[in-house]
Amino acid sequence: MEDLLYLRVAGHYRRAIRSGVLAPGERLPSVRALMRLHQVSLSTALQACRSLEDEGLLEARPRSGYFVLKPRRVALQAVSEPEPGAAAMAPDPAPYSGIHDRVSDFVAKCERYPVVTNLALAFGAPEAYPQEALKNAALRALRRHPEVLVSPVPPQGDPGFRAVLARRAMAAGMSPTADEILVTHGCTEAINLALRAVAQPGDVIAVESPTYFGLLQVIESLGLRTLEIPTSPSRGMSVEALELAFQTHARIKAVVVVPNFQNPLGCVMPDAEKARLVALCEGHQVALVEDDIYGALSDDDLPLKSCKAWDRSGNVIHCGSLHKTLAPGMRVGWMIGGRWQARIRMLKHAQSRPNDALAQIAIAEFMGSSAYDRHLVRLRRQLKAQRERTAEAIAAHFPAGTRLNMPTGGMLLWVEMPGRRSSSEVFNTALQEGIRVAPGMMFSNAGRFDHCLRISCGAPFSERIETALTRLAQIVAAGLD
Structure with missing residues (x-):
């Protein structure tokens, strides 16, 4: 709990510094004032200040307190935003x-x-990545479950791992049950299954522009057509452009987005835009496939909401993975299939069968502890x-x-x-x-x-x-x- 409190206090002042509310040279409230303002202990207030000092946002002056430093800024302009008329110029989908x-x-x-x-x-x-901790967790899993290498795996994945994922999903605004989660071979298989569940060859898939080339490969491999939607380097996919696309292209069956730290732009969709996107897709009965593989990597340690947090009808298919955050070598991913869950389970069974259980059991132990948060x-x-x-x-x-x-x-x-x-x-x-x-x-x-x-x-x-x-x-x- 103390860890969470110091992160909240630090995040509060980090945002104030970056927005200019606290200018370079200004003095932060004293440690005792921080304790009163935020109702935290002395150690929590000091930990918050020291974390901001480590980031180069504050400096400690003897007998004077903490002062805001001039942020280190890159002397380059931001990446160009899409042109105002780009929404109307989205190219026709290519087969x-x-x-x-x-x-x-x-x-x-x-x-x-x-x-x-x-x-x-x-x-x-x-x-x-925590190599030694994961190795030890895998060894403990083998000692406790020596039969794991010779026993069938439950169709949706290890129940303990799915239970941990369900608990962790709450931080992103979701509330799935373990039974709603299907373990996959990374996020790529999850997206592949999602698109196979909602579309047929010749159908159109709307994507961000630019977008990850691996997604373009998946779409092409399935005989689908790609429609690129202008995407802002600061706000993500243009919901206005997507709405226009819905009016002009009849065969759009799915929209695929990376709402948090999009690849390659690195942008984050504001929560209001995520909510608009979910509502727009639901209104047109077009599946929204969400790839949230980078969502846990926010600088300020505050959880970013997934699009699935606003889903009330099962129209959002949420896909995740540990490839970036914990174990690139394990290729462990998962998905929440919404109203297509039964079809996705059938496709997973036909395509690749369940993932091996050993990695899931080991990861569940690590992710279920505070060691994962510290990592x-x-x-x-x-x-x-x-x-x-x-x-x-x-x-x-x-x-x-x-x-x-x-x-x-x-x-x-x-x-x-x-x-x-x-x-x-x-x-x-x-x-x-x-x-x-x-x-x-x-x-x-x-x-x-x-x-x-x-x-x-x-x-x-x-x-x-x-x-x-x-x-x-x-x-x-x-x-x-």
Whole structure:
């Protein structure tokens, strides 16, 4: 409880500093005043101040208290918002996008050249995750359940794991029962099952633009057509543009969104927009498929609500995974199928059968304890520091006119290069020098983002990464001459 209180107090002043309510140089209320204002103990008030000090937002002055520091800001403009008329210019859905060819080409080239610095991987470094704790949990699971490797797994997944997921879902505003949760092979299988449940080949799926290329691959693999909806780097998918799409495209069967720290933009939909999106899809009887894989990675440690929190009719299919937050090597995901739950269970049985139980039992033990909360706090702090250092390096080295998003969580930066610089050319040149990035042309079928790069901040910032970003900046600049 004390941990939660200090996070709330710190979050209150963090928002005040970032919004400008507390300006640089201003004195924070004294520790004793904080105790009175927030009805907390001395240790909680001190812990809140020290956490803000660790983030570089406050400095402690002897005998004077805590004072607001000037925030470290990147000297770059924000990524461009969609043009006002973009809602009316959404392209017609394409039956074939060629995304498989583009991704296959990307993978083949990556395999051809040895990588020295990988800025394309969208997950943390192995040392960012609790390797030893998970290993010990797996060993304990084997000792307690020696039959687990030779016994059938319940169709929906281990009951204990599903019960833990149901309890954890409450923080995001959901209230599922364990029986409503189906364990999957990562979030990709969950989304695959969701789209198979609600659509048939030839149907249209509305997605964010730009969006994760893996989603485009899933849609193409299922014989579905993609309709890209303009997406704001600050507010997420345009609900107005989606409403227009519903009026002009008759075969839209589903909308797929990443509402929290969207890949690749890093944006978070405001709660009011999430509620509008849920209501709009419900009103048109179009399934809303939510990928909330990054939602637990908010800088301020305050839970972000999922779209499913506003679902009252079962029209939202919620998909999650531990691939980014806990165990990239385990490929453990889950979904809440809403009114399609029975069909999704049947499709899961036909497609891949249940996941193995050992990983679920081990993860359930760890996630059910406060160790998981402490791990998330450490991971968020680490990712935040890495994002800031990476952004500062981009600001220092990239050419004038570069734009950059500054998300408040997650592990991705979206960089908009000046002069419509080709991401394909930058990718090819950098790769030959051992630097791997994700070119913007992979995140859309419409060709709007070839002048962008997605840069991951999952690895600890180092001299090697700074050297790679400096060289990447030179490659970008060279094409502007």
